[in-house]
Amino acid sequence: MIEADLSKAAKNNTKQQFADIPLVAVFLAPVCFMIVWAVVVLIVSQVRKVVEVKNAIVTINNLKQHPCKNCQFFNDNNYLKCTVHPDTALTKEALNCSDYLSQ
Secondary structure: OHHHHHHHHHHHHHHHHHHOOOHHHHHHHHHHHHHHHHHHHHHHHHHHHHHHHHHHHHHHHHHHHOHHHHEOOEOOOOOOOEOOOOOOOOOHHHHHOOOOOEO
16 A cells, blocks of 8 residues: 555656646747847847948048049949059059059
């Protein structure tokens, strides 16, 4: 009789262990996981935008140093920046351009 009571008590304890996790927690775990990943993606995208803006500012500052803007062959066209050297216009190689003619 004592053994029977112990086995019943052991079975009741195992059932309680499975019932310890509330049903709400089971449904909230994936939702919280998705929220955390959404926050991580948002932070990474904001950092990426800041880095791109800083790179654009550096590029704009470097463009001010190039003599191409004051050259006779330079035209402010997105397709053909320079009629003589279109591949090197507004780059570091254009700093010592041999065909530079001021306007």
